[in-house]
Amino acid sequence: MTKIDTLITHADLFTMAGEGVGFVDDGAIAIANGKIVEVGVTKDLIQQYSPSETINASGKMVLPGFIDGHMHSYWGTLRGVGQDTKNWMHKGVGPFRKYLDDQAKLAGSKMNLLEGLAAGTTTFADYSTPIHEIAQFFSQLGARARLTSHIREVPDDVQHLLKDGDLYPFDEQKGRESLEENVRLIEEWHGYDDNRITALLGPQGPDFLSERLLETVRQLSVDKNIGIHMHVAQSKRETEQIMNRYGQGSIDFLEERGFLNERLIAAHLTEANDEEIDRLAKAKVSMILCSGSIGVIAGRVPPAAQFIKAGGYVGLGSDQCSGNNCNQMINEMKLTALFNKIIHQDPEVFPAYQVLRMATIEGAHALGIGQDVGSLEPGKKADLQFIDLSHKTMQPVIKEPMRNHIPNLIYSARGNEIERVMVSGKTLYYKGSYTTVDEEKIMYECQQEANRITSKISPEDFAISKNASYMSLCQL
Known part of the structure; x- marks a missing residue:
């Protein structure tokens, strides 16, 4: 028998291999050195492998960890x-934002990453600051990061000072320093721990x-063969800025300058039209x-349906919790399915299995890491999650004549x-507890930083943002 580190047995297994969900009844996974050795049925694998650890997944749904793409x-x-x-x-977070220093940002980041991990996310495409300190936390936490x-x-914070039609001013020194920081991120972290932490360029x-x-x-x-993670056609503000400065839209502007290729990961695309979406997908932009x-x-509902129709990869992201209030991919899958059914007035668009693929294998491909994660297949990293089917929200379990998992x-x-x-075969979270970090300390620090920021807020802060009525509404 072949010696391995871990054998997972008796799972309701969803591998996401192939074009569907890759269901294996009474499934098993053999893991060694952080990678998947074999996937099959339990009766076969228990005869082939001698594991140091066996995890009985009876009554559990096992599937790849979620990919938070932005x-x-x-x-x-x-x-x-x-x-x-x-x-x-400006009106919502604006009064608070000016007090959000790096110490407060790092505390909030740690809290959000714990939230995402506990909800099944194993890969985080985190577009943040202070990025080097956040990278250090990922190193400790053990999760996968695309930074x-x-x-x-x-x-x-200059936008609110501008009048309609004003162009943003450019600060050359700020641009140079921010580029240097991104280059240092790549030099210090790209490829860390067998590619558990990788980096992207972030205009x-x-x-x-x-x-x-x-x-x-x-x-x-x-030159560095590094991907670009950029907000593209995300708002009317962006469209107006590019049109007023260059006399063309964002997609045309980027295409003329050589950005439309497989290295570009475009977040949002809210303002892109169908013709632009087709061009992006055909150019292998994600x-x-x-x-x-x-x-x-x-x-708004961004044009993801058109992007998929055109043959492009679409992943899901949670963005930021001061906007959508959470960093959980289950939330994003549900909202993506519902919003698209509503806007297209068609209950058959974005079926459940499709949004699950967007949160796993399709999201991995969108980030350029589909060869390593996103599905449970031999040779891939053992990034996976166990879902307890005994919870009321998952009951009853039906397998015939169709599956309701x-x-x-x-x-x-x-x-x-x-x-x-689990990430790379290592358990990072189990039954409400984290195995690598101190949850209580992290949550305490986040609350203290929130207290520190809110203690500085004055009525003048809301008056400047013309949002005093919003502040009053929140106190009702």
Whole structure:
């Protein structure tokens, strides 16, 4: 018998291999050195392998860990302050944002990452700051990270000072320093721990950088073979800035400058039309859809259906919890399915299995890491989650004449059904407890930072943002 580290047995197994969900009844997974050795049925694998550890997954649904394709974890300290306003950035979080220093950002980031991990996320495409300290936390936590820092030349918090039609000012020094920070992220963290932590280039958006700096980023992407994670066609503000400065839309602007290729991961695409979406998908650009965030912030449904129809990869992201209020992929799957059924007036679009693939294997491909994660197949990293089917939200369990596991997961589950989360074969979360970090300390620090920020808020802060009525509404 072949010696291995872990053998998972008797699972309701969903591998996501192939074009469907890859269901294996009474399934088993053999794991060695952090990778999947074999997937099959329990009776076969228990005869072939001698494990150091056996995990009996009877009554459990086992599937790949979720991929959060676009998030800003550092907003965690400001959860719940940016909803129900037409301008969440300035009227919602604006009064608080100026007090959100790196210490508070890091505390919020840690809290958000614990939330996501406990809800089944194993890979986080975190577009945050202070990114080096966040990378250190990922190193300790043990989760998989695809990290991006902000490259931008627009001074912080300048937009609300501009009148309609004004162009953003560019600060060349800020742009140079932010680029240097991203390059240092790549040099220090890209490929860490057998590629558990990797890095991307992060131009914040085509409207936030000069042509000169954008070209520098593009050339770095080619020279270093590093992907670009960028907000693209995300808002009317961006569209107006690019049109007023260059006389064309964001997609045309980026295409002319050589950005439309497989290295570009485009977040949101809210403002892109069908013809532009077709061009992006054909150019092998990936799309990350943040249904909860865009729904709450803008009341919009980005054109993911058209992107998929055109043959492109679409992953799901939670964005930031001061906009959508949580960093849980179960929430994103449900909202993505529901919003698209409503906007298309068709209950058959975005079925449960499709959004699950978007949160797993399709999301992995969108981030350029589908060869390593996203499905449970031999040779891939053993990133997986166990869902306890005894929870009321997952009951009853039906296997014939159809299976109800996935509809229940997408439309009924709340996140607390996840019992165990593993990354590279190592258990990071089990039955409410984290194995690598001190949850109590992290939650305490986050609350203290929130207290520190809110203690500084004055009525003048809300008056400046013209949001005093919103503050009063929240106190009702």
